[in-house]
Amino acid sequence: MSNLEQGQLSTRDYILHLLKTKGAMSTKELTDELGITVMAVRRHIQSLERDKLIDSKMVRQSMGRPTAVYCLTEHVEDFFPRKYHILTLELLDELEEHFGASAVEQLFEGRKDKLLKKYDASMQGKDLAERVSMLADIQNENGYMVELEKINDEQYLLKEHNCPIEQVATKYQHACRCELKLFESLLGDAEVTRTDCLAKGGQRCTYSIKKKKK
Incomplete structure (x- = not known):
């Protein structure tokens, strides 16, 4: 040095x-x-x-x-810096070049389905507050630096201050769409809307979570 x-x-x-x-x-x-x-x-x-x-x-x-x-x-x-995202992007680019964009999308869909299978059972029988809290814990464990804000008993803001796959998601937006769908599936009777996104230049990824009206 x-x-x-x-x-x-x-x-x-x-x-x-x-x-x-x-x-x-x-x-x-x-x-x-x-x-x-x-x-x-x-x-x-x-x-x-x-x-x-x-x-x-x-x-x-x-x-x-x-x-x-x-x-x-x-x-x-x-x-110490590890530029795993460079290798990941290179592999995804190769996949897209040889098999088309749909192959990359299927890869992200498969990842989403595996995560859903991994966490869904623990969500069963829980109310919205418990599910949101568990989701925040899951994302924190995966490095998303989550801040959870309760608006009221039926509305929450989940803010992710870090995205471990930001460089990948910036190029392949389907990763973000799969995350949104994963949240919707895990939270059950909730409307989930992404209002800010790191991969699109936002300061953080922010999700508005509201209990669905009966």
Whole structure:
């Protein structure tokens, strides 16, 4: 990493980059690399351990006592960029080129049907409030950063501040249509309307959910 790139990172972030690029390192090695005091390095290490981003293990030395080295945990995965969407788009483009747009749409429909099968049983016997709450939990677990606002007992706003498939949905809008249909199926007796969409340049994806009139 260049000095410029290092300067653009906090010390905490730079430690993560060092462990990613160099592998496990001791406190002394980190101190030498960072050029700060041992106490400062230890404070950052304690913070990163507390957040479960790094872990320690004891390593035997050729001479002297074993020493602790630090390495990354699986919880740090989201810290480093992974451009999975590029591969996904390339594969979808290939599918569309060889089999047509309908093949891509069938793929999204199949994904929607699998998600419906996965979650529908747990929704059965629940009222609208419970279903909406469960839907928010499902979307949060899948990385959508949901904010749920209750307007009244029969109306809610479900706001998704993040879309894990935004780059894909921007090009293939059928993904968004399938999400809307999934919500309608899971919520049962509710009218679901998307009023804002990240894939169309919106600030968030917002769904208005209203109980259907009898």
